[in-house]
Amino acid sequence: MNIVVLVKQVPDTSAERTLSRADHLLDREDADLVLDEINERAAEEALTLKETADAHITVVSMGPDSALDAIRKVLAMGADRAIHICDDRLRGADLLTTATVLAAAVRTVQDVDLVLAGNATTDGQAGAVPAVIAELLGLPQLTQVRQLTVEAGQVSAERETENGEATLKAPLPALVSVTEKINEPRYPSFKGIMAAKKKPVDTVDLDDLFPGADGAGFLVTRTRVVEAVLRPPRSAGIRITDDGSAGRQLVEHLIAQNLV
Secondary structure (H helix, E strand, O other): OEEEEEEOEEEOOOOOOOEOOOOOOEOOOOOOEEEOHHHHHHHHHHHHHHHHOOOEEEEEEEOOOOHHHHHHHHHHHOOOEEEEEOOHHHOOOOHHHHHHHHHHHHHOOOOOOEEEEEOOOOOOOOOOHHHHHHHHHOOOEEEEEEEEEEEOOEEEEEEEEOOEEEEEEEEOOEEEEEOOOOOOOOOOOHHHHHHHOOOOEEEEOHHHHOOOOOHHHOOOOOOOOOOOOOOOOOOOOOOOOOOOOHHHHHHHHHHHOOOO
């Protein structure tokens, strides 16, 4: 079984995040960058499948040179090889461009049986990239998965919805996006960290993935942020001391704010 895991390096959510002044994109230069946690869970699911089946895991990631740290972590967890899409022309890529480039990289992996991804990254949180990739690759997609089983040439997944639970099945090859409930990722061992340094990482750019195309004219984003302002600080609220008239004061305030 050939498994592809899509991962991304993102700014640490526990650290302060800022926008660059030039183009109002997320400033990654001074941010603490980490492997997105939801991608760790996708990788863990691939490794769990590898423990019960003869599987080969390829990590695919798009990002600058620093993204190699995130890739190496997944390799240290137990993945076999990686494809690093590194091209300055992709800075600020939108959802559709990201999905298009990632899909092109997946196509370079022979006989893919399963593509695993997180349901949404913590920096963009669009939650649509896996679905677009599945459409571009012509694969059935099982999204928002919290439990996964692969056997007899098909994938079975348990999906939690707002109205209950659903069990989905699809033939392989397929694409699956997982939620934070799927598993608990393992920590890379020292042996795994040392072994990751020797595992192959193929670095590719737009010219490699789209030979003959005009990379200089590649449409990176279809939107542009023209202005960004800081969220205003919270103003002090109104404190009501209950002297018997608190209820009346509260209602009067709600009426004044057109809330009732």
